[in-house]
Amino acid sequence: MSFQRPRGTRDFLPEEMRLRRELEQRVCAIFRSFGYLEVATPTFEHLELITAKSGEEIVERLYSFQDKSGRWLALRPEFTAPVMRMYVNSLQSAPKPLRLYYFGPCFRYERPQSGRYREFWQAGVELIGSATPEAQAEVLALADTVLRELEVSYELHVGSVGVLRKLLACHGVGEEEQVRIMGMIDRGEMLRAEDMLKELGAGEVTATLRSLTELRGGAEVLEEAAELLRGCGDALKELHRLGEVLEALEWYGVRELRVNLGIARGLDYYTGMVFEAYVPSLGAEKQVCGGGSYSLAEVFGGKPVPTSGFAFGFDRLLLACSQKPAQERRVMVIPLGVEMLKEAVGIAGMLRSRGVSCELEVMRRRLGKALAGADARGVSHVVLVGEELRQGKVVLRDMHTGEQREVKVESLPEVLSSA
Numbered sequence: 001m002s003f004q005r006p007r008g009t010r011d012f013l014p015e016e017m018r019l020r021r022e023l024e025q026r027v028c029a030i031f032r033s034f035g036y037l038e039v040a041t042p043t044f045e046h047l048e049l050i051t052a053k054s055g056e057e058i059v060e061r062l063y064s065f066q067d068k069s070g071r072w073l074a075l076r077p078e079f080t081a082p083v084m085r086m087y088v089n090s091l092q093s094a095p096k097p098l099r100l101y102y103f104g105p106c107f108r109y110e111r112p113q114s115g116r117y118r119e120f121w122q123a124g125v126e127l128i129g130s131a132t133p134e135a136q137a138e139v140l141a142l143a144d145t146v147l148r149e150l151e152v153s154y155e156l157h158v159g160s161v162g163v164l165r166k167l168l169a170c171h172g173v174g175e176e177e178q179v180r181i182m183g184m185i186d187r188g189e190m191l192r193a194e195d196m197l198k199e200l201g202a203g204e205v206t207a208t209l210r211s212l213t214e215l216r217g218g219a220e221v222l223e224e225a226a227e228l229l230r231g232c233g234d235a236l237k238e239l240h241r242l243g244e245v246l247e248a249l250e251w252y253g254v255r256e257l258r259v260n261l262g263i264a265r266g267l268d269y270y271t272g273m274v275f276e277a278y279v280p281s282l283g284a285e286k287q288v289c290g291g292g293s294y295s296l297a298e299v300f301g302g303k304p305v306p307t308s309g310f311a312f313g314f315d316r317l318l319l320a321c322s323q324k325p326a327q328e329r330r331v332m333v334i335p336l337g338v339e340m341l342k343e344a345v346g347i348a349g350m351l352r353s354r355g356v357s358c359e360l361e362v363m364r365r366r367l368g369k370a371l372a373g374a375d376a377r378g379v380s381h382v383v384l385v386g387e388e389l390r391q392g393k394v395v396l397r398d399m400h401t402g403e404q405r406e407v408k409v410e411s412l413p414e415v416l417s418s419a
C-alpha cells in the first residue's frame with residue numbers, strides 16, 4: 001500500500017526548502033526594518049473566532065472539526081483575526097502603535113491549482129493603534145518595498161471599501177447587505193450585486209456603483225469619483241481620506257500605483273482603504289498581497305482600535321520571484337584513501353568551526369566516482385585531502401570549471417568564503 005499526500009498539500013524537498021527559507025528571511029528582514037516585531041498564534045482556533053467577521057466566503061472554505069470534548073475548532077485560514085484576538089487578550093494596554101508581523105501556514109478548503117493550495121503560507125503585518133493617513137500609507141509602502149526589493153514585476157491597486165459602503169448606506173442599504181455586496185464585487189459578480197440592490201429597493205445606485213468600481217487611474221481619478229458621489233457626504237469623506245493616504249504614499253516614494261475603486265476584498269472587517277498587489281505573470285492566481293484598514297478588536301470583546309495590515313501569499317511570492325537558483329557554494333571534503341580519513345574529518349570540522357558549511361565523503365568511493373557523486377549532488381567545491389597535506393596543503397577543485405589548485409589548509413576557510 002502506498003500513501004499520497006492529501007490534495008492541495010505539498011512536500012518541500014531540500015532545494016525548494018532552501019529557496020523558501022531564503023525568501024522568508026528576506027521578507028521578514030524588510031518587515032523588521034520598518035520596526036515590526038514577530039508574533040505567532042496557534043494553528044487552530046475556536047470556530048467562532050473565524051466565523052465572527054471573516055465573511056461567508058471564508059466559512060465555506062474552512063477546515064473545521066469538533067475535538068474529543070465536542071468543541072468546534074478550525075484551522076486558521078488567515079492571521080488577522082487570530083492576531084487581533086491575541087491583541088485583545090494580551091496587548092491592549094501595550095504602548096501604541098503596535099507593529100506586529102507573522103509568518104506561517106494557513107488552511108483553506110479550495111480547489112487546488114497552481115498558486116492555490118489547501119495548505120499555504122502567509123507573511124503579513126498589522127499596525128495597531130493609528131488611523132492616520134501616514135500609518136495606512138506605511139503599511140502600503142511596506143508591501144511595496146517588499147515587492148520592489150524582490151524585483152518582481154507587479155501592480156499595486158488601491159481603493160476604499162469605505163467609499164463603496166458609505167455610498168450604499170446613502171441609499172439605505174444596511175450593514176449586513178453591504179457586506180454581502182462587497183463579497184460579490186470582490187468575486188466579480190457585479191450582476192448579482194445589482195440584482196440584490198434592485199431587490200432591496202436601491203436600484204438607483206447601481207449605475208453609480210458600476211461607474212465607480214470601473215474607475216482606474218492615478219490620483220486624478222478621485223475627482224471623477226467625487227463627481228459620481230455628489231450628494232453623499234459620508235462617501236465623499238471616505239474619498240477624502242483615501243486622497244490623504246495617496247498623498248502620504250508620495251512621501252514614501254510609492255508612485256507606481258493605480259487607484260482602483262473596484263477593490264472590495266472578500267473579508268468582512270475592512271472599513272476604509274484597501275489594496276491588492278498583482279503579479280500579472282502568475283496568470284489567474286496573480287494576487288500576491290491583500291490588505292487595508294479595518295476595525296476588529298471590538299468583535300473579540302476589546303476596545304475598538306484602528307488597524308491596518310496586509311498578508312502576502314508567500315507561495316505566490318515565491319512563484320513570482322525569478323527562481324534562478326543562486327550559485328550556492330556547497331563544499332565537499334574527500335579523503336584520498338582510507339588513510340587520509342582522519343585528517344579529512346579534522347579539516348571538515350575546522351571548516352565548520354570557521355563558518356564554512358561542508359559535507360564529508362563517507363562512501364569510501366574511488367576519486368573518479370566520488371567526484372561524479374559530488375557533481376550529481378550539486379557540490380560546487382571539493383577539497384581533496386591527499387599527500388599534499390605533508391606540506392600543509394590540500395587540493396581545491398572548482399566543480400563548475402574543473403580547475404584545481406593547491407591551497408594551504410589554514411587559508412582554506414578564507415578562500416572558500418570568498419568563492
Ligand code: ATP
Binds near residue numbers: 116120315316
Ligand atoms: P483569493 O481571492 O485569491 O481567493 P483572498 O482574497 O481570499 O484570495 P486573502 O484572504 O486576502 O486572499 O489572503 C492574502 C493572500 O494570501 C492572497 O493575496 C493570496 O496571495 C494568498 N492566498 C489566499 N488563498 C490562497 C491559497 N489557497 N493558496 C495560496 N495562496 C493563497
Ligand code: MG
Binds near residue numbers: 266
Ligand atoms: Mg480575494
